Amino acid sequence: MSLIQPDELLxxxxxxxxxxxxxxxxxxxxxxxxxxxxxxxxxxxxxLLEGVPGLGKTMLAKALGxxxxxxxxxxxxxxxxxxxxxxxxxxxxxxxGGGPRRLAFQPGPxxxxxxxxxxxxxxSPKTQSALLEAxxxxxxxLLGVTRPLPDPFxxxxxxxPIEFEGTYPLxxxxxxxxxxxxxxxxxxxxVLDDIISTRRRGEPPAPQSRVTQDELRExxxxxxxxxxxxxxxxxxARLVAATHPEGPEHTESVAKYVSLGASxxxxxxxxxxxxxxxxxSGRPTVGFDDVRRVTHAVLGHRLxxxxxxxxxxxxxxxxxxxxxxxxxxxxxxxxEDVTIA
Amino acid sequence: xxxVESAVRVxxxxxxxxxxxxxxxMAAGGWFLLWGIGALIARVLGAxxxxxxxxxxxxTAIVAVLAAGRGIRSAPGDRALLSFLDARQHCxxxxxxxxxxxxxxxxxxxxxxxxxxxNARKKLLYLAGCAAFVIGAMLIPIGGASSHHTLQLGADAxxxxxxxxxxxxxxxxPPERADALxxxxxxxxxxxxxxxxxKAWETLDAVDDAVTKAAGTAAEDAIRKGExxxxxxxxxxxxxxxxxxxxxxxxxxxxxxxHLGTTDPGKIGAAAxxxxxxxxxxxxxxxxxxxxxxxxxxxxxxxxSSELARYLREHxxxxxxxxxxxxxxxxxxxxxxxxxxxxxxxxxxxxEKFKDHALPPATAxxxxxxxxxxxxxxxxxxxxxxxxxxxxxxxxxxxxxAYTTTVLPRHRxxxxxxxxxxxK
Numbered sequence: 213m214s215l216i217q218p219d220e221l222l223x224x225x226x227x228x229x230x231x232x233x234x235x236x237x238x239x240x241x242x243x244x245x246x247x248x249x250x251x252x253x254x255x256x257x258x259x260l261l262e263g264v265p266g267l268g269k270t271m272l273a274k275a276l277g278x279x280x281x282x283x284x285x286x287x288x289x290x291x292x293x294x295x296x297x298x299x300x301x302x303x304x305x306x307x308x309g310g311g312p313r314r315l316a317f318q319p320g321p322x323x324x325x326x327x328x329x330x331x332x333x334x335x336s337p338k339t340q341s342a343l344l345e346a347x348x349x350x351x352x353x354l355l356g357v358t359r360p361l362p363d364p365f366x367x368x369x370x371x372x373p374i375e376f377e378g379t380y381p382l383x384x385x386x387x388x389x390x391x392x393x394x395x396x397x398x399x400x401x402x403v404l405d406d407i408i409s410t411r412r413r414g415e416p417p418a419p420q421s422r423v424t425q426d427e428l429r430e431x432x433x434x435x436x437x438x439x440x441x442x443x444x445x446x447x448x449a450r451l452v453a454a455t456h457p458e459g460p461e462h463t464e465s466v467a468k469y470v471s472l473g474a475s476x477x478x479x480x481x482x483x484x485x486x487x488x489x490x491x492x493s494g495r496p497t498v499g500f501d502d503v504r505r506v507t508h509a510v511l512g513h514r515l516x517x518x519x520x521x522x523x524x525x526x527x528x529x530x531x532x533x534x535x536x537x538x539x540x541x542x543x544x545x546x547x548e549d550v551t552i553a
Numbered sequence: 554x555x556x557v558e559s560a561v562r563v564x565x566x567x568x569x570x571x572x573x574x575x576x577x578x579m580a581a582g583g584w585f586l587l588w589g590i591g592a593l594i595a596r597v598l599g600a601x602x603x604x605x606x607x608x609x610x611x612x613t614a615i616v617a618v619l620a621a622g623r624g625i626r627s628a629p630g631d632r633a634l635l636s637f638l639d640a641r642q643h644c645x646x647x648x649x650x651x652x653x654x655x656x657x658x659x660x661x662x663x664x665x666x667x668x669x670x671x672n673a674r675k676k677l678l679y680l681a682g683c684a685a686f687v688i689g690a691m692l693i694p695i696g697g698a699s700s701h702h703t704l705q706l707g708a709d710a711x712x713x714x715x716x717x718x719x720x721x722x723x724x725x726x727p728p729e730r731a732d733a734l735x736x737x738x739x740x741x742x743x744x745x746x747x748x749x750x751x752k753a754w755e756t757l758d759a760v761d762d763a764v765t766k767a768a769g770t771a772a773e774d775a776i777r778k779g780e781x782x783x784x785x786x787x788x789x790x791x792x793x794x795x796x797x798x799x800x801x802x803x804x805x806x807x808x809x810x811x812h813l814g815t816t817d818p819g820k821i822g823a824a825a826x827x828x829x830x831x832x833x834x835x836x837x838x839x840x841x842x843x844x845x846x847x848x849x850x851x852x853x854x855x856x857x858s859s860e861l862a863r864y865l866r867e868h869x870x871x872x873x874x875x876x877x878x879x880x881x882x883x884x885x886x887x888x889x890x891x892x893x894x895x896x897x898x899x900x901x902x903x904x905e906k907f908k909d910h911a912l913p914p915a916t917a918x919x920x921x922x923x924x925x926x927x928x929x930x931x932x933x934x935x936x937x938x939x940x941x942x943x944x945x946x947x948x949x950x951x952x953x954x955a956y957t958t959t960v961l962p963r964h965r966x967x968x969x970x971x972x973x974x975x976x977k
Contacts, residue, residue, distance in 0.1 A: 441649035443636035497646030542636040544629045549672040
């Protein structure tokens with residue numbers, strides 16, 4: 213095995229960076245968020261956006277679909293939404309020419325490249341669970357017939373962190389299927405000023421450049437060629453193992469606040485997101501810094517805190533910060549009184 | 554700035570050095586503790602200090618080599634240090650990947666070799682404490698322990714040697730015996746160890762006892778011989794005046810000094826005096842060395858036979874009759890059984906006075922004062938009474954008897970058998 217060479221990597225890095233630039237141009241003041249979203253897309257993962265209404269979550273999804281030339285369908289999740297409303301259903305159809313009627317499959321909105329599940333936590337657990345197979349297997353099984361979803365397929369879901377009345381918190385199994393959970397926060401005054409001064413009625417500009425689906429597949433292939441060194445993969449494994457209270461290198465905050473640690477899927481997500489981050493940085497290998505940059509987005513929604521965390525006002529961000537500080541990346545074990553400066 | 558490969562080598566050398574020194578300090582501290590304890594034990598057991606010191610230093614060298622080797626072996630490997638440099642110098646995984654795959658067109662950046670920081674204060678204090686313990690263990694005086702010092706027997710041994718020489722000069726002991734004793738004393742002077750002084754002193758005492766015993770035996774012989782010579786001298790003086798005693802003198806001279814070779818009483822007496830003087834000189838030397846009791850010398854000078862000589866001189870013309878005028882040599886407690894007993898006058902006791910002593914009155918009432926108050930043919934009825942606190946059982950006589958007495962428990966069986974026996 214050999215590393216992807218610089219002349220091979222550079223065009224892909226430029227292309228991936230151009231996606232971020234285009235998103236930055238469409239949505240102002242969200243560069244870090246856009247980078248993480250692109251990393252999530254390049255990692256072929258699903259993304260959960262959390263933020264109060266009006267912050268541009270839906271617009272981000274639409275812009276992403278537009279820039280990536282992907283088909284995007286939006287579903288507003290409500291309590292009475294049924295699985296069939298998302299997955300599709302078989303309907304009885306008259307055949308032309310007076311022939312026998314037959315059941316024809318009517319695909320639901322999930323048959324798109326990007327499914328924007330708006331306010332996903334307002335749907336019932338039954339409907340939420342309908343997404344499980346689609347998110348993991350990228351296929352839909354209905355009446356015993358499995359139908360593959362378009363490639364690529366992403367779920368971009370949004371949920372409102374307030375107004376919890378009448379909502380159904382996502383089960384752990386589904387939360388775990390999201391590669392990233394990204395918090396969409398308010399922008400500062402300058403950005404707001406730019407928005408209202410350059411966007412009439414808030415309408416975003418049309419993208420100046422788009423990435424074709426073939427180019428996107430090439431990007432995926434390039435990400436696959438990013439090398440994960442053994443030392444870095446070991447670091448990822450130790451990091452994920454340390455999220456468990458019974459783990460060998462768990463921190464004090466993990467032991468105190470975490471009731472359920474991250475799954476192996478989190479380790480896979482860290483590795484994949486690290487690869488995408490390395491590609492965006494123009495490097496052929498995943499570095500320790502790449503892993504650290506995506507750790508919050510990967511682990512933040514996967515750690516289940518106990519009641520003590522709520523009592524002490526501790527969130528997963530503090531716990532992950534603690535982990536990143538305490539776990540040495542390289543695992544070089546030296547006596548306490550000997551340190552490498 | 555260095556290339557990554559050389560930076561890893563330098564970093565590994567630095568880490569290994571620090572770890573080796575650290576292991577060395579810890580192991581040396583532990584070894585010093587063991588050495589100190591071992592030194593204390595060895596010194597108490599009497600091992601020479603130089604041996605303990607040499608063993609400790611040799612152990613220190615071995616422990617140092619082993620500890621340094623262990624410290625170097627515990628240093629992280631090149632791959633781990635490569636990853637460390639990658640993480641610290643933000644190489645983006647390239648340095649870490651260089652251990653796994655060829656980099657191809659990618660080149661590793663130059664990196665700084667980080668310094669090693671070692672907070673050795675606690676370890677140094679620990680080592681200093683342990684070293685102080687070893688020094689203390691080597692230098693502290695230990696009571697009762699003499700590290701193989703020779704026991705100083707000089708004065709006593711010299712005195713003993715002089716005694717042995719004297720015995721040899723006086724021919725009291727044979728030369729072989731004298732040489733053996735001298736050799737024993739010499740060995741004691743050379744080999745007597747301070748760790749077991751009792752053994753040396755016991756040996757010295759045994760030699761001294763042997764010497765003293767030989768001297769005592771020689772003194773007794775000299776005294777005995779001196780008495781014989783005194784008798785011979787006395788008989789010679791008698792024989793010089795009374796030729797009738799010459800035969801007795803010659804017999805005695807033949808017995809006491811068989812090689813005298815003369816019948817002249819004067820020469821015999823002179824020879825006896827000369828021999829006696831030689832014996833006295835010997836005894837004087839022995840007494841001067843403290844080998845015999847000075848009383849022995851006085852005993853030699855005043856033998857019991859001097860009385861005989863005085864008697865013989867006073868009664869030189871008489872027979873050998875005793876004070877009673879009859880043959881015999883005995884007195885009241887020895888002598889011949891047919892010797893008559895002589896008694897003096899009877900003892901007069903007429904005027905002797907004796908002191909009167911009044912005897913105490915008898916405790917039992919006189920039978921003359923007793924009075925018969927009644928008689929009974931049957932056994933008196935006994936009333937069972939509880940034993941008193943003192944253990945005596947009080948029983949009162951029955952059947953109209955007015956006489957009551959106390960029957961002790963140990964007498965109850967006897968009293969019961971007396972009164973309950975069936976008449977024949």
